[in-house]
Amino acid sequence: MTKDTCELALRTILLPRDTNASGSIFGGVILSHIDIAGAVPAKRLAPSRQFVTIAMNEVVFHEPVFVGDIISFYASVKKVGNTSITVEVDVIVERKDVPGSSVQVTSADVTYVAVDENRRPVAIS
Numbered sequence: 001m002t003k004d005t006c007e008l009a010l011r012t013i014l015l016p017r018d019t020n021a022s023g024s025i026f027g028g029v030i031l032s033h034i035d036i037a038g039a040v041p042a043k044r045l046a047p048s049r050q051f052v053t054i055a056m057n058e059v060v061f062h063e064p065v066f067v068g069d070i071i072s073f074y075a076s077v078k079k080v081g082n083t084s085i086t087v088e089v090d091v092i093v094e095r096k097d098v099p100g101s102s103v104q105v106t107s108a109d110v111t112y113v114a115v116d117e118n119r120r121p122v123a124i125s
Contacts, residue, residue, distance in 0.1 A: 074091075
């Protein structure tokens with residue numbers, strides 16, 4: 001997947017409070033944003049449904065993210081089942097000191113399940 005073939009779901013600049021002792025952004029902060037970004041196309045596909053995250057595949061960080069970098073999360077629906085949807089999320093960073101740069105940080109497949117008010121799976125359509 002490239003950023004040209006999917007939807008920009010989220011873009012932000014992370015702050016010093018999001019850093020670890022080595023000065024890069026905590027992986028968990030990025031995972032949280034991946035989860036939010038993946039929920040965007042799920043919600044658009046079935047706006048009347050509530051979704052819960054049930055799985056995120058292995059996430060390997062190929063590049064660090066630093067304070068001031070512009071981090072973008074591109075999401076694309078990969079698979080739709082009866083009660084679940086899998087969304088691929090690509091994480092791309094533009095370095096603060098290199099405007100226009102594009103560095104792939106990681107990607108993940110996130111699976112969500114549509115649930116009712118009792119948190120039981122329900123059909124998406």
